[in-house]
Amino acid sequence: MGNSRHLGLMLLAPAGIFVILFFLAPVVLTAVFGFTNMSTATGISGGAYVVSDSTMLALKERYGEQELAERLLRKSYVIDEAGLQAALEGGAARPTVEELREKYLGASFGSRREVERLLKKLYNRPAGIRQIKKIAAGFERSVVNVRYDTPEALLAAIEGYGITLTEAQKEALAEVSYTGWVFTAQNFKTMVELPDTWRTMANTLFYVFTTLILFNTGFALVLAIATHYMPDRPAGFFRSVWLLPRITPPVLYVLMWKWLAWDNGFLATILEPMGFAPRNWLLDTPANAWTFIILINGFVGASMGMLIFSSAIKAIPQPLFYASEVDGASRWQQIRHIILPQLRWPILFITSYQTLSLLTSFEYILLATNGGPGGATEVWALATYMKALNNYGGALQYGYGAAMSLVLVVIGVALSLVYLRMFNFKALTESPKIEQ
Amino acid sequence: MRILLENFTKKFGDLTVIDGMNLEVRDGEMLALLGGSGCGKSTTLFSICGIHRIDGGRILFGDRDVTRTTSQERNVGVVFQSFALYPHMTVEQNIGFPLKLRKEPKEQIARKVGEIAEMVHIEELLQRRPGELSGGQQQRVALARALIRRPSVLLLDEPLANLDAALRLEMRSEIRRIQKETGITAVLVTHDQVEAMSMADRIAIMDAGKILQIAEPREMYENPVSDYVASFLGSPPISFLAGRIEGDAFVEPATGTRIPLRPEIAASHGGRAVRLGIRPEHFQPEGGIAIPGRISFIEIQGRETLFDVELPDGSVIRSIQRANDAVRIGDEVRWGIDHEKILVFDENGLKI
Numbered sequence: 001m002g003n004s005r006h007l008g009l010m011l012l013a014p015a016g017i018f019v020i021l022f023f024l025a026p027v028v029l030t031a032v033f034g035f036t037n038m039s040t041a042t043g044i045s046g047g048a049y050v051v052s053d054s055t056m057l058a059l060k061e062r063y064g065e066q067e068l069a070e071r072l073l074r075k076s077y078v079i080d081e082a083g084l085q086a087a088l089e090g091g092a093a094r095p096t097v098e099e100l101r102e103k104y105l106g107a108s109f110g111s112r113r114e115v116e117r118l119l120k121k122l123y124n125r126p127a128g129i130r131q132i133k134k135i136a137a138g139f140e141r142s143v144v145n146v147r148y149d150t151p152e153a154l155l156a157a158i159e160g161y162g163i164t165l166t167e168a169q170k171e172a173l174a175e176v177s178y179t180g181w182v183f184t185a186q187n188f189k190t191m192v193e194l195p196d197t198w199r200t201m202a203n204t205l206f207y208v209f210t211t212l213i214l215f216n217t218g219f220a221l222v223l224a225i226a227t228h229y230m231p232d233r234p235a236g237f238f239r240s241v242w243l244l245p246r247i248t249p250p251v252l253y254v255l256m257w258k259w260l261a262w263d264n265g266f267l268a269t270i271l272e273p274m275g276f277a278p279r280n281w282l283l284d285t286p287a288n289a290w291t292f293i294i295l296i297n298g299f300v301g302a303s304m305g306m307l308i309f310s311s312a313i314k315a316i317p318q319p320l321f322y323a324s325e326v327d328g329a330s331r332w333q334q335i336r337h338i339i340l341p342q343l344r345w346p347i348l349f350i351t352s353y354q355t356l357s358l359l360t361s362f363e364y365i366l367l368a369t370n371g372g373p374g375g376a377t378e379v380w381a382l383a384t385y386m387k388a389l390n391n392y393g394g395a396l397q398y399g400y401g402a403a404m405s406l407v408l409v410v411i412g413v414a415l416s417l418v419y420l421r422m423f424n425f426k427a428l429t430e431s432p433k434i435e436q
Numbered sequence: 437m438r439i440l441l442e443n444f445t446k447k448f449g450d451l452t453v454i455d456g457m458n459l460e461v462r463d464g465e466m467l468a469l470l471g472g473s474g475c476g477k478s479t480t481l482f483s484i485c486g487i488h489r490i491d492g493g494r495i496l497f498g499d500r501d502v503t504r505t506t507s508q509e510r511n512v513g514v515v516f517q518s519f520a521l522y523p524h525m526t527v528e529q530n531i532g533f534p535l536k537l538r539k540e541p542k543e544q545i546a547r548k549v550g551e552i553a554e555m556v557h558i559e560e561l562l563q564r565r566p567g568e569l570s571g572g573q574q575q576r577v578a579l580a581r582a583l584i585r586r587p588s589v590l591l592l593d594e595p596l597a598n599l600d601a602a603l604r605l606e607m608r609s610e611i612r613r614i615q616k617e618t619g620i621t622a623v624l625v626t627h628d629q630v631e632a633m634s635m636a637d638r639i640a641i642m643d644a645g646k647i648l649q650i651a652e653p654r655e656m657y658e659n660p661v662s663d664y665v666a667s668f669l670g671s672p673p674i675s676f677l678a679g680r681i682e683g684d685a686f687v688e689p690a691t692g693t694r695i696p697l698r699p700e701i702a703a704s705h706g707g708r709a710v711r712l713g714i715r716p717e718h719f720q721p722e723g724g725i726a727i728p729g730r731i732s733f734i735e736i737q738g739r740e741t742l743f744d745v746e747l748p749d750g751s752v753i754r755s756i757q758r759a760n761d762a763v764r765i766g767d768e769v770r771w772g773i774d775h776e777k778i779l780v781f782d783e784n785g786l787k788i
Contacts, residue, residue, distance in 0.1 A: 319520035322487045325507045326514045327534040327581070337533070341524040 033402035047180020048147035083139040095124040187403035215298025220305025254367040286376035445492030468636035476645040513582030517594040521566035690749035713779035716756035724772025
């Protein structure tokens with residue numbers, strides 16, 4: 001027994017590794033990333049402390065330290081041992097170097113011109129203007145675009161150039177100069193503040209529920225019930241036809257819709273003689289775009305519900321239909337009182353399953369309108385994808401994208417719970433009280 | 437209400453299941469359609485209630501021709517073999533369903549459901565669902581639902597087949613009681629001759645889509661039209677002996693036993709090969725025309741014992757007697773055939 005148990009575990013181990021690696025880890029990482037400001041700029045590994053144009057901009061904007069920022073960006077010149085050593089190695093005369101060390105060690109200057117002027121005035125003046133420029137360049141000291149591993153190293157370097165900072169300035173500088181990612185709830189604040197967020201959310205709800213009600217559940221029910229009352233052969237044919245969109249490759253399927261809707265496509269061609277100017281019917285107006293998006297998704301989505309509902313109707317014992325007929329039920333009453341109550345569980349299943357699947361699916365929208373015209377059909381999943389993984393400018397906001405997908409997860413779970421309650425899941429799974 | 441089938445024909449595709457059947461169910465009687473599986477009895481029932489369209493002939497309820505009407509318009513009550521209760525409705529909703537469909541007021545439905553529930557003894561089960569009921573209770577609910585809108589006819593399709601033996605006995609008399617109480621015309625479809633004989637006023641026995649005989653149970657038992665009918669009725673079943681009529685008697689070839697026949701039979705079929713039908717109760721140790729044989733099988737049934745007596749040529753006559761332990765398998769016996777009660781069938785199986 002013990003052996004077989006180990007064997008089972010061993011056989012399951014590869015699957016377990018894949019589950020953790022490809023299912024669990026991404027979810028956990030998404031949740032973690034959602035609370036960071038990770039982006040192309042920060043990278044995904046740790047960062048460094050750098051004074052740069054962009055960090056100084058942040059210093060100005062966030063802390064109002066305009067003066068400090070400008071000073072840090074400016075180059076400064078310091079007569080120090082390193083500079084003197086460099087001058088010696090660069091071919092400067094030893095007396096010149098000695099004179100500089102004696103008179104000016106530790107002095108700092110705001111520009112190279114000042115250093116050059118100083119060198120010219122020396123008793124042991126370097127020979128030639130080229131030599132002067134070279135020595136002066138050796139004293140140039142700047143923190144700009146130098147990567148420091150710790151904030152202390154950066155601050156020490158700055159102080160080394162004669163800039164003294166207050167404690168508040170030190171803190172501000174340490175924060176703005178960090179180039180790596182940090183944990184923050186800023187993503188969610190931004191999300192709430194941006195008007196685009198609310199528009200995308202409204203788009204998503206409209207897309208999901210319209211497609212769901214009209215097609216994935218509604219039309220699927222109509223198909224299943226209609227084919228139930230049809231003779232077997234035409235019913236089978238009809239059902240197969242509605243499966244075709246499902247088994248057509250999405251790219252080709254959407255391409256066919258585009259051919260239908262393009263400004264030189266089928267619709268435009270047949271409508272032109274009737275006085276409609278050729279136009280891209282798909283992207284012409286938001287209403288058109290939505291119509292196509294819902295049709296494209298609905299035709300694909302209806303097939304699954306149709307199959308589930310059809311088999312559920314088939315599972316209803318034939319005598320129930322006979323009994324309801326002799327009880328006087330019309331077709332409509334039969335649907336209303338016999339079929340629909342028996343379909344409760346499949347309807348719950350399809351509704352919740354398709355809600356989740358519609359919430360996260362954006363491939364047909366991406367292929368058809370890519371969110372257009374002007375973001376009118378951009379849904380949450382598409383926006384998330386764009387933010388995190390496919391930004392036109394190349395600046396990918398992993399953290400913000402992860403935060404957006406977290407919202408999707410929360411909505412999905414919440415909706416599932418609502419459905420379970422609505423369809424009285426408990427009563428459905430209750431065991432019968434049989435008495436004999 | 438009287439039901440009349442005239443020249444009723446039903447086909448499934450190319451297969452003609454029932455060809456030109458005529459049948460009258462009298463007002464207020466219970467008629468059993470009895471036959472083996474595939475004989476067309478359920479097809480007939482489903483045609484009467486309108487679930488099946490018929491391919492020829494007419495169906496009349498009273499004087500009304502319902503041939504072209506749908507089952508919704510026929511006002512029939514049907515009890516299905518599987519009861520066909522709606523699993524998502526309570527007992528009360530199940531029974532009230534036909535009335536709800538006719539949009540009768542709620543209080544009226546509740547009152548009628550209460551009345552009918554009382555009649556079939558399920559008042560305390562009204563709030564349960566079918567899944568929470570035993571087979572017998574489901575049966576009663578199905579009956580109540582069939583009866584609630586006072587149908588013109590009640591159709592019962594193998595109503596007892598899904599019940600266990602004890603319940604079957606109870607529901608047999610219950611259904612009969614309720615049918616008598618309501619005075620409704622009823623058609624009972626069954627393959628069980630005991631059910632048919634014990635419940636029905638008349639039996640129509642069917643084979644291959646044809647009605648072989650319609651008669652009251654006793655008449656049909658004692659006076660079957662053919663060997664098929666004779667063998668269908670009675671448990672344990674009738675035994676047959678093949679032989680020939682010589683002079684005024686039937687001669688059993690294996691033993692040479694002569695069994696005297698009524699003169700008119702002997703006269704009309706002299707010299708012909710015939711078969712004798714002997715019911716087990718008419719083959720007893722005492723009296724009658726003795727015939728030698730050997731006990732080949734004994735089945736103890738408690739109050740009664742069933743014996744198979746094998747004749748030298750291998751044919752078997754069954755005998756049912758009050759519990760009898762005196763004989764054993766292998767014993768040679770000379771038991772008597774009650775020649776007054778025997779049935780005689782000609783070569784075609786028809787009773788002479």
